[in-house]
Amino acid sequence: MKYDILKHPNLELSADGKADIYEHGKVNESITNIEVIRERKTKDEIGQVEIENKYIVLTSYQIESYLREEKENEERKFEQENNEKGESRNDENE
Numbered sequence: 001m002k003y004d005i006l007k008h009p010n011l012e013l014s015a016d017g018k019a020d021i022y023e024h025g026k027v028n029e030s031i032t033n034i035e036v037i038r039e040r041k042t043k044d045e046i047g048q049v050e051i052e053n054k055y056i057v058l059t060s061y062q063i064e065s066y067l068r069e070e071k072e073n074e075e076r077k078f079e080q081e082n083n084e085k086g087e088s089r090n091d092e093n094e
Contacts, residue, residue: 011017
């Protein structure tokens with residue numbers, strides 16, 4: 001027993017109905033384009049490109065590493081401040 005595809009309730013949303021043909025890989029709603037140029041550049045050249053463009057594309061790993069380092073730095077700073085406050089209280093009590 002086969003299903004009659006022409007009786008499907010959403011038939012009009014397909015190419016068999018009134019809709020346009022779906023083209024795989026076609027971009028209908030793009031916000032921006034990213035162009036990948038594969039060239040070998042020195043570190044100095046990369047730095048110049050970053051300064052000229054004022055943006056850097058980071059991987060998720062790089063972002064996570066940066067955030068982890070920032071969190072560790074904040075924790076160290078907080079601990080140092082608390083240690084300094086504790087030392088000053090001890091000096092006052094003596």
